[in-house]
Amino acid sequence: MIEQIVFYLFAAMLIFSASMVVVSRNPVHAALFLILSFFATSAVWLILQAEFLAITLVLVYVGAVMVLFLFVVMMLDINQVVVKEGFARHVPIGVGIAILMVIAMGLVVGSDYFLAEPYIAKEQLDPNYSNARELGLAIYSKYLFQFEIAGIILLVAIIAAITLSMSKVKINKSINPDKQVFVKKQDRLRVIKMAAEKKDSEA
C-alpha cells in the first residue's frame, strides 16, 4: 500500500515536471524541471529495486550532464519573442507528429508483447542480491561485444568533438607551465647602466 502511494507520488511528479520542461518559457527553468524529472525517474526505478541504475541515473545525468547543460543554457541570451514567433507556423506539423506518437503508443501498450501481467507482482528480492554484480555479469559476459561497440562509438564521438572544437581556434593561447617555470631573470629583464640625469635648474 505504502509502495503504491510512493509510486503515484513520484509518477505524478515525473509527469508534472516532464510537461513543465516543454511548457515553461524560461530555458533555465526548463532545464531545472528536467533535473527534477530525472530525480522522479530514479525514485521510480528504486521502487523497482534497481538501485544501481537509479543511483547511476542521478550520478551521470543529474551530476554531470545536466550541470554542463545548465552551464550552457544560463549563458545563452535567448530572445523569447523570436522563439514564440514560429508557433503558429509549426502547429500543423506538431499536431501531426503528436497524433502519430499517440497511435504508436497505443499500438505498443495494447499489443500482446506489453501486457501488464509480468509487471504486477514483483517479488521482494533477497537482501544479498547485488544489482551491480548482476549487471556487470550481463554486460561483461553475455553482451560484451555490444558493450565494446558502444564504447568505441563513444570514444570516436569524444575524439570528434575535441577535434571540432580545436579546429576553429587558430591561435592557441594555452600556457606551457614548463616554459614558465624555467624562465630566468636574464631572459626577461635587462638592467641598463646610465648616468644619473639632472634637472635643468641644477645644471
Next chain:
Amino acid sequence: MLEIIYQFISDQVLSPITALIVPSDYQAHALIVLQTVIKILSVLVPVLVTVAYFTYVERKVIGFIQGRIGPNRVGFFGFSLWGLGQPIADAVKLIVKEIVIPTGSNRFLFVIAPVLSLAPSVAAWAVIPFDDTKVIADINASLLYVLALTSLAVYGIIIAGWASNSKYAFLGAMRSAAQIVSYEIAMGFALIGVLIAAGSLNLGDIVNAQSGSVVHWFWLPLFPLYIIYFISGVAETNRAPFDVAEGESEIVAGFHVEYGGMAFSVFFMAEYANMILVAVLSAILFCGGWLSPVQGIPVLEDLFAWVPPILWLLAKTSFFMFLFLWLRATFPRYRYDQIMRLGWKVFIPLTIVWVIVVSALVVTNVPPWFD
C-alpha cells in the same frame, strides 16, 4: 555505550508512545519509522554541532598558524573559556539578521538554493559506517550513493549564482560549475581504484577489506589515488587554495554575494558539512575507517583493545579536517587556468594509469593487500 542508550530509548520511550497513539495494525511499522528517526538524529545533531565548532576551530587554528590568538572573548556565564561561545553567538547573530532578496532575482530559486547545497552533504551521512554495525542504511551501492550526492552539491551554487541576478554571483557560479565538473572525474576514477581494490561498492565491506595492519590500508597500494582524492575533495568543496568560486579579491564573494543572514549561513554550513564529509570518506576509503592503527602489532594491540572503534574513525576524520585548515593557511589561491590544467591534464591521466596498475595488482594477487 551508544547501543545501550539507543536500546533504552527504543524500548522505554518509543514503544510505549507507539502503543498509545498508533492503531495496533501499524504499530510495527511506526516503531521502525521512529527508530530510524532517532538514528538519523543521532548522526545529524553531532554533525551539525561539529559544523558549528569546526568554524571556531578553523579560526583558532589559522590564528595560531599566523601567530594570532583567534576568537577568545565570547564564553558562558561570564567565563571566556577560550572563546568557546563564539559559534553560538555567530549563529544567533545570523538568525536575527534580515534576509534581503534582491529585486529582479528569481525569488523561489534564490531561497531554495542554500537548502539545495546543504541537503546532499547531510543526506550522504545515511550510508557512512561508524563501526561494523553502526550505519543508518547499509545498502549495496553506498559508494555510488555518496558519489551521486556529492555531485549534487554544485546545483545549490549554480542556482544561487543564477537566481541572484548579479554579475559577480553569476561569475562565481560559472567558475564553480566548471571546476566541480572537472574534479569530479578525477574523484570518480580515484573511487574506481578503491572499489577495484576492495571488490565491493559497500563502504562497510571496503573498510573490512583493509583489515590487517596499517600497511594493509588502501593508502599504500592506492597512494596516488589517495592524494588525488583528497585534493579533488578540497577542490569539490571550493576550499582554499581552490576557492575561486568565492574569490574575495576578484569577484567579492562569488555565488553568495547577494545572500545575508540565515540564507548565507546555510551556504556556510553546507561548505563545512562537505568538508567533514570528504574528511570522513578519506578516512573510510583509504585509512581503514574504524580499524585500529595498532592492529597486528603484538603488545600495542592488546594495550589499545579497550578503545571503541568509532573513536579511531573520529580521530582519523579530525586529522583530515585539520588538513583542510592547514592547506588554507599555507597556500595562496590557484590561478584559474592552473586549476583546470591540474584537474584535466595531471589528475585524470594519473588516475587512469593507476586504475590499470591496481587492476594488475589485484589480478596477480600481490601480497599483502590482495592475496
